[in-house]
Amino acid sequence: RKEVEQDPGPFNVPEGATVAFNCTYSNSASQSFFWYRQDCRKEPKLLMSVYSSGNEDGRFTAQLNRASQYISLLIRDSKLSDSATYLCVVNTRNQFYFGTGTSLTVIP
Amino acid sequence: DGGITQSPKYLFRKEGQNVTLSCEQNLNHDAMYWYRQDPGQGLRLIYYSQIVNDFQKGDIAEGYSVSREKKESFPLTVTSAQKNPTAFYLCASSIDRLRTGELFFGEGSRLTVL
Numbered sequence: 001r002k003e004v005e006q007d008p009g010p011f012n013v014p015e016g017a018t019v020a021f022n023c024t025y026s027n028s029a030s031q032s033f034f035w036y037r038q039d040c041r042k043e044p045k046l047l048m049s050v051y052s053s054g055n056e057d058g059r060f061t062a063q064l065n066r067a068s069q070y071i072s073l074l075i076r077d078s079k080l081s082d083s084a085t086y087l088c089v090v091n092t093r094n095q096f097y098f099g100t101g102t103s104l105t106v107i108p
Numbered sequence: 109d110g111g112i113t114q115s116p117k118y119l120f121r122k123e124g125q126n127v128t129l130s131c132e133q134n135l136n137h138d139a140m141y142w143y144r145q146d147p148g149q150g151l152r153l154i155y156y157s158q159i160v161n162d163f164q165k166g167d168i169a170e171g172y173s174v175s176r177e178k179k180e181s182f183p184l185t186v187t188s189a190q191k192n193p194t195a196f197y198l199c200a201s202s203i204d205r206l207r208t209g210e211l212f213f214g215e216g217s218r219l220t221v222l
Contacts, residue, residue, distance in 0.1 A: 046211075
C-alpha cells in the first residue's frame with residue numbers, strides 16, 4: 001500500500017467554483033502534513049501546512065482527520081491562477097512522502 | 109534572499125556519460141534531499157543527508173552518487189549505471205530531520221539523455 005494516495009483528477013472547474021481534494025495516508029505515526037502546489041515544469045512550493053485543528057489561508061482551507069488518516073484541501077472562489085497540480089506531503093518518522101498530485105484546471 | 113540554487117536548469121547527456129547536478133542552499137538547513145520526478149508519478153527519494161559528511165540512500169539510489177562536504181552543498185552525480193536517467197531532478201532542504209519542518213525546493217534540473 002502506498003504511503004500517500006491522492007485522486008489524480010483531472011479536476012476541471014469553472015471560475016468561482018469551490019473544489020475539494022482529499023488525500024489519505026497509511027501510517028498512523030505520521031507527524032506532519034502539508035499541501036504543496038506545483039505548476040507545470042516547476043518545483044513544488046508550499047501552499048500550507050495542515051494542523052489538527054484545521055487552518056485557513058484566504059480562500060484555502062486545510063483539514064486533518066487523524067482518526068480516518070486523511071487530509072483535505074478546500075479552495076473557494078476558484079481563480080484561473082489556481083490551475084496547477086496539488087501535492088499532498090506527509091512526514092512520517094522524519095521521512096517525507098508524496099502523493100502523485102491532483103491536477104486542477106480552472107476554466108473561464 | 110535565502111534559498112536553494114540548482115544548476116544547470118537543463119542538461120543533455122549522451123548515454124554512457126556521468127553528469128553532476130549542483131545544489132547549493134543558504135538557508136543554514138542541516139537536511140538536504142534529492143528527488144526524482146517522472147511524468148505522472150510522485151517524487152521519489154534518491155539520497156538524503158542530515159549532516160555534513162553523512163548521507164543515506166533513498167528508495168532509488170542505484171546509479172546515483174552524492175557527497176556532502178559542506179553544509180551548503182549537496183551535489184548529485186548521475187552515473188552511466190543509471191538505466192533511465194531522463195527525468196526532472198529536485199533538490200530540497202529542511203531545517204533538520206528532527207523538527208518536521210517543511211521542505212524547500214530548488215527550481216529543478218531537467219536531464220535528458222540522448
